Amino acid sequence: MKVLVIGLGLIGGSMAIDLRSTRKDVVLLGYDANEQHLDAALSLGLIDQKAGLQDAASVDVVIVAIPVNVSLKVIPSVLDIVKDDTLVFDVGSTKANICKLISEHPNRRNFLAAHPIAGTEYSGPQAAIRGLYKGKTNIVCEVEKTAFKVQELAMDIFNDLGMRIRYMEPKAHDRHIAYVSHLSHISSFMLGKTVIDKERNERDIFDMAGSGFESTVRLAKSSPAMWSPIFEQNKDNVIETLEEYIVNLQRFKQLMESNDFEAIYREMEDTNRIKEILEGITIKSS
């Protein structure tokens, strides 16, 4: 099986690692717009050889693991040149735009829209790790628009990676993921910013930070090149979640200002329910 991985960062690179270990016959071609990343991917052994986008014409599988704005350009041109049974799938965090864009493409049936809910806060080929996808959820959109044989190949690969599949409509995906992923990134980035701004005047502040702070701002390490286009493509949904979040924070502040610490206690007690919800996530992903 010949696979072209377009984008050799954390996501594409980790997929290459697991494809190599689960598929003995795999030949991994790689392309990255960043020449240094491409070199690193080759020297790290993530891929067997460097390739170009035009190699999409001769492979069995194309994995598109690049920022979602670049995907909008790359996926249609890849679909233009693929063979009859080639599977092309993406892994982006927004699904409505890409599904709409290629809905009338003559090779729409070669494409599968996917979003593996997996990652770390690190990026680049050096961040690629074994087993990243094991036990994780992979959201697949508009599966019915993909050819049977291509669907089947995709499911075999996702199965090899150890993922569980959930089928969703693209717009519902984008609305829901805004809450459980995109908003977390903003809350984390802005928390980091608030403390960094303060630190400019108060040098010792980070010396006082513990593991709780570390956990809460972890996502503020994420790549702007990946996240800025996600926010752009999911603008309306993200703004909605952000508004609700700000309202909740303002309400909390008002409760403090009016010394209603009983109400604050109850707010926190109600939200403690997140324990059971997170236990569910941990059980799923372990």
Next chain:
Amino acid sequence: MKVLVIGLGLIGGSMAIDLRSTRKDVVLLGYDANEQHLDAALSLGLIDQKAGLQDAASVDVVIVAIPVNVSLKVIPSVLDIVKDDTLVFDVGSTKANICKLISEHPNRRNFLAAHPIAGTEYSGPQAAIRGLYKGKTNIVCEVEKTAFKVQELAMDIFNDLGMRIRYMEPKAHDRHIAYVSHLSHISSFMLGKTVIDKERNERDIFDMAGSGFESTVRLAKSSPAMWSPIFEQNKDNVIETLEEYIVNLQRFKQLMESNDFEAIYREMEDTNRIKEILEGITIKSS
């Protein structure tokens, strides 16, 4: 050495575990207002025997590890009855109120105000763990108001626990800790609330949550009984941090509304500096 631990939750319980393993001669007495916690602490072997607050009169060390509002009542009455050389220290997340309250107490010199920056999101005696304090920062306030011999005993104990000491003025402590600890808890609680509220109508939403969301809302599991009094005692500082955080979120939203994704990119890039800061924390605590 006879030690009375008042409050046998995560913090007091973990301290008892490490005191037992580092001090062979230690006898651990315990008290908790929650009778079930006291029973659990005994059966888990955290303490050697149950005690009452009046036992503060006959021990060498009193550790006060209870919610900061209760501390304001307990610490003065403990100081009323302690022996000449007894060390009394607290571990609370706010320092200005307690330092002010006991500033004129005849036994002020027996007290040391401390804040070990250590913990997990869990609570109660079952949450107590070995080595919680190893490599962590312990902030000590107004050390000069504590008697030499009592200071020395405290430093011996903190050293046994593996903590590094930082000296700070109580008001500066409260102002700084609002940024790197108290605000993180609110951002996390309100993020959890925002998503839970949404979930009431959208049942599948948590099925899509990954490790990033988990990390960001981890602190929303924290105990309201511990945190509500902290917010109350550090009200002015916390409100200030919350205002700055809300302003940053609103600005981010406005940048999105005006489609200025280049500015959003730069905001995130600037905040990525948190990586180096967090590496500092990780190196310290490992």
